[in-house]
Amino acid sequence: MATGRTHRPATRSRGIPEATVARLPLYLRALTALSERSVPTVSSEELAAAAGVNSAKLRKDFSYLGSYGTRGVGYDVEYLVYQISRELGLTQDWPVVIVGIGNLGAALANYGGFASRGFRVAALIDADPAMAGKPVAGIPVRHSDDLEKIIEDNGVSIGVIATPAGAAQPVCDRLVAAGVTSILNFAPTVLSVPDGVDVRKVDLSIELQILAFHEQRKAGEEAAAASDGAAPVAASRDAASADKGPDGDVPAVMPA
Amino acid sequence: MATGRTHRPATRSRGIPEATVARLPLYLRALTALSERSVPTVSSEELAAAAGVNSAKLRKDFSYLGSYGTRGVGYDVEYLVYQISRELGLTQDWPVVIVGIGNLGAALANYGGFASRGFRVAALIDADPAMAGKPVAGIPVRHSDDLEKIIEDNGVSIGVIATPAGAAQPVCDRLVAAGVTSILNFAPTVLSVPDGVDVRKVDLSIELQILAFHEQRKAGEEAAAASDGAAPVAASRDAASADKGPDGDVPAVMPA
DNA sequence: ATGTCTTTGTGAACGCGTGCACAAAGATGG
DNA sequence: CCATCTTTGTGCACGCGTTCACAAAGACAT
Numbered sequence: 001m002a003t004g005r006t007h008r009p010a011t012r013s014r015g016i017p018e019a020t021v022a023r024l025p026l027y028l029r030a031l032t033a034l035s036e037r038s039v040p041t042v043s044s045e046e047l048a049a050a051a052g053v054n055s056a057k058l059r060k061d062f063s064y065l066g067s068y069g070t071r072g073v074g075y076d077v078e079y080l081v082y083q084i085s086r087e088l089g090l091t092q093d094w095p096v097v098i099v100g101i102g103n104l105g106a107a108l109a110n111y112g113g114f115a116s117r118g119f120r121v122a123a124l125i126d127a128d129p130a131m132a133g134k135p136v137a138g139i140p141v142r143h144s145d146d147l148e149k150i151i152e153d154n155g156v157s158i159g160v161i162a163t164p165a166g167a168a169q170p171v172c173d174r175l176v177a178a179g180v181t182s183i184l185n186f187a188p189t190v191l192s193v194p195d196g197v198d199v200r201k202v203d204l205s206i207e208l209q210i211l212a213f214h215e216q217r218k219a220g221e222e223a224a225a226a227s228d229g230a231a232p233v234a235a236s237r238d239a240a241s242a243d244k245g246p247d248g249d250v251p252a253v254m255p256a
Numbered sequence: 257m258a259t260g261r262t263h264r265p266a267t268r269s270r271g272i273p274e275a276t277v278a279r280l281p282l283y284l285r286a287l288t289a290l291s292e293r294s295v296p297t298v299s300s301e302e303l304a305a306a307a308g309v310n311s312a313k314l315r316k317d318f319s320y321l322g323s324y325g326t327r328g329v330g331y332d333v334e335y336l337v338y339q340i341s342r343e344l345g346l347t348q349d350w351p352v353v354i355v356g357i358g359n360l361g362a363a364l365a366n367y368g369g370f371a372s373r374g375f376r377v378a379a380l381i382d383a384d385p386a387m388a389g390k391p392v393a394g395i396p397v398r399h400s401d402d403l404e405k406i407i408e409d410n411g412v413s414i415g416v417i418a419t420p421a422g423a424a425q426p427v428c429d430r431l432v433a434a435g436v437t438s439i440l441n442f443a444p445t446v447l448s449v450p451d452g453v454d455v456r457k458v459d460l461s462i463e464l465q466i467l468a469f470h471e472q473r474k475a476g477e478e479a480a481a482a483s484d485g486a487a488p489v490a491a492s493r494d495a496a497s498a499d500k501g502p503d504g505d506v507p508a509v510m511p512a
Numbered sequence: 513a514t515g516t517c518t519t520t521g522t523g524a525a526c527g528c529g530t531g532c533a534c535a536a537a538g539a540t541g542g
Numbered sequence: 543c544c545a546t547c548t549t550t551g552t553g554c555a556c557g558c559g560t561t562c563a564c565a566a567a568g569a570c571a572t
Contacts, residue, residue: 019559025465029444037272052446056522056561063521071520071567078513088465089472096464103366107359113444113461118468157471181474182467184460188285188369190308198470200463204440205369207456208352208414209281209344211438212374215413216345218437249279275529299549312531312552319551327537327550 016087020061026051027058034077043074081229085118095122095154097180099171100163101131101141104186108162109137122154125167127167144171151164165189172199272343276317282307283314284340288334299330341374351368351378351410353436354367355427356419357387357397360442364418365393383423400427407434414438 006249030050034042044062050054062068062075068083071076085091096114098105101124108114109124124141132143143149150156159180161168168187175183176197185191185201193199286306290298300318304311316329318324323337325331341347352370354361357380364370365380380397382388388399398406406412415436418426424443429441432453441447441457449455 017559021469022462022466024383024469025459025462026446029461030446044521045519050446052448054561056285057559059519059521060560067521069520070569072518074519074567087469089468090465092472094464094468094471103363106461107363110359111460115465117461117465119464140558158467170300182471184467185375185465188507189287190282190306192308196474198467200467202458202460202463203281204364204367204458205285205373206281207458208285208350208370208375209346209373210278211414211440211454211456212350213277213280213343215350215438218452273529300551301549310531312533313529315549315551316530323551325550326539328539328548472560 009121016064019181020064021088023051023053023057023061024084024088026053027061028081028090029090030076031081031084035081039077041070041074041076044069047075056087085242090097090118092118094119095156096120096146096160097123097125097150097154097156097175098160098162098168099144099147099175100161100187101126102162102164105162106136108160108186109139119158122156123150125150129165147171147174150176151175151180156180158184160184161191162186272320276320277344279307279309279313279317280340280344282309283317284337284344284346285383287333287337287340291482295333297330297332299326303331307448343426348374350375350414351412352376352414352416353379353381353403353406353410353412353431354416354418355400355403355431356417356423356443357382357392358418358420361416361418362392364416364442365395375414378412379406381406383419403430404434407431407436412436414440416440416442417447418442429471 004113019023027047031034031042033050034047044055044059050059051058056093059069062080065083065087082091093207096119098121101109105124105126109121110240114121121139122136124136124139125144125147127143127144129143131141134141151159157180157181159172161183162172163171163174165187168185168189169191172183172185172191172193176193181196183191183193183200185199188203188205190198191201286303288299289306290303300311300315304314307314315325318336321339321343324336336461338347352375354364354377357365361380361382365377372378377393377395380392380395381400381403382397383400385399387397391396394402407415413436415428415431415438417427417431417439419427421443424441424445425447426449428439428441428449432449438453438454439447439456440447441455442459444459444461447455
C-alpha cells in the first residue's frame with residue numbers, strides 16, 4: 001500500500017510528447033487488468049512487461065505526468081489508473097457518431113470496447129434511406145440528412161468515418177462544419193481538414209502492405225544474396241518469386 | 257492511424273527507413289488513382305499533395321528506392337507504380353488467414369481493399385463449431401482445429417487476428433508455430449512473439465483515447481482564456497478536470 | 513538511528529526522421 | 543549549341559524519441 005505522498009501538481013504537465021500520449025492507453029489497459037486482480041502496487045519493470053515496452057521508457061512517460069511513484073515500492077495501481085484516465089480525458093463522457101453503417105460500421109457499433117471507457121455511441125448515420133430506422137447494435141440508424149442536427153443536439157466532437165472512400169471527404173467536411181474536431185477515419189483516403197481538427201486513420205490495406213514488405217525482405221534474406229542493383233531495372237524481378245509463375249499484371253512501361 | 261509495433265534493434269530493411277516504408281502504400285494509392293486517370297507523369301509537389309505529405313519528404317523517400325525521377329519533368333506514374341509495388345512485395349500473391357469471424361472478422365472478410373492488391377483470403381477460421389461451413393463473404397468458415405493444416409497447405413505467412421482479447425495470444429502462438437511470420441492484430445492485447453515475427457496492431461480503443469486526449473486539451477485551452485489568473489498554466493489542469501461535473505466512477509483513492 | 517536494499521526519476525548521449533535550401537540534371541526553346 | 547527554366551536528389555541542421563546508467567528517495571530490517 002502506498003503511503004505518504006508529497007505529490008506536487010506536476011509543474012510541466014503541458015507538453016506531453018505525442019509518443020507518450022499514444023502509449024498511455026496501453027498502460028491504462030495493463031493497469032486496469034491489474035486493478036481487476038486487486039493488485040495494489042506495480043513496479044515499472046512489471047508494468048512495462050505487461051504493456052510490452054521498455055521500463056525506462058515507461059518511467060520517462062510517467063515522469064511527464066508527475067511523480068506518481070514511490071521509490072523502492074513502485075506505483076499505486078488505482079491511483080495511476082485514475083491519473084492516466086484523467087490525463088486522457090476519460091473521466092468525462094464522449095459522445096461519438098459513426099457515419100457509414102456498412103460491414104465495418106456495424107462491426108464498430110457492436111464493438112464492446114467502445115462504451116467501456118467513456119465513449120458513448122450517440123448515433124449511427126448512413127446515407128442509405130433503406131437503413132434509416134433499422135436498429136444496429138440496438139441503436140436505430142439515422143439518415144445522413146440529419147447529420148448536422150445530431151451533432152449539435154448531442155454535442156458530438158468526435159466522429160468516426162466508415163464510409164466508402166468516395167464519400168469520406170464530403171462526410172468529413174460536413175462533420176467539421178457541424179462542429180466535430182476529432183475524426184477517426186477508416187476510409188482509405190487522405191482527408192483534408194482545417195487547422196484545429198485532429199484526424200487519425202486506420203487503414204487495413206496499408207498495414208498489410210507494410211507487413212508484406214517485411215515478409216518479402218525476410219524471404220529474400222533466406223534465399224541467399226540475390227543482388228538487386230538499382231540500375232538493372234528490367235529483369236530484377238527474379239529475386240524472390242520462385243513459385244510465382246507468369247503474372248500478366250506488370251506494367252509494360254519501362255523507360256530507358 | 258494504426259500504430260506499428262515490435263521492432264527489434266536490427267531495423268535495417270535494406271536501408272529503407274521504417275517511416276518511409278509506412279508511407280509507400282500511401283504513395284502507391286495516390287499513384288494508382290493517377291494511373292487510372294491516365295496521367296503520364298507527376299511532380300513531387302503534386303504527388304505529395306495527393307498523398308498528404310511534404311514534397312521534400314516524398315523526394316527523400318523515393319531516393320531510398322533509387323533515382324526514378326526525371327529532373328525538370330517529374331516521375332513516370334506507371335513506372336513508379338511498378339517500382340513501389342515491387343518494393344512492397346505486391347507483385348506476388350500473399351495468402352492470408354483471418355482468425356475470429358465475429359462482427360469484425362466478417363467485416364474484414366468482406367473488405368474489398370483486401371484482394372485488390374496481392375492479398376488473397378485463403379481461409380476464415382473460427383473456434384465456434386456452429387460457424388464451421390457457414391459461408392462468410394463467399395468463403396466457408398473453417399474450424400480452428402484445422403488451423404495448422406490450413407496454414408501449411410496454403411503456405412500462409414500472414415495472419416489476421418480478430419478474436420476476443422482472451423483468445424488472441426493462444427491463437428497467435430498457434431499461428432506462429434504453424435509458420436506464420438507476420439501478424440495483424442485487431443484484438444486489444446499485447447501479443448508476445450519470438451524474434452523474426454512481425455506484429456502490427458490496430459486498436460480502435462487506443463485511437464479514440466488519443467483523440468480524446470487532444471480533444472480535452474483543445475477544450476482546456478479555450479477555457480484557459482477566461483482563466484482566473486491564480487494558476488495560469490500548470491495547475492489549471494487540475495481545475496479544469498474539477499469542473500467536468502459529476503462522474504460517478506472516480507476511484508476512491510484520491511490523495512490531497 | 514543507521515545501514516542496506518529496492519526502485520524511481522532523470523541527465524546525457526545517441527539515432528532517426530523531418531524540413532530547408534540549393535546545386536546538379538535534364539528538358540525546352542531559340 | 544547555348545541559355546533558360548523546371549524539378550529532382552541530397553547535404554545539413556534541428557528536434558523528437560529512445561535508451562543507458564546512476565544518483566536520490568524511500569522502505570525495511572536491525
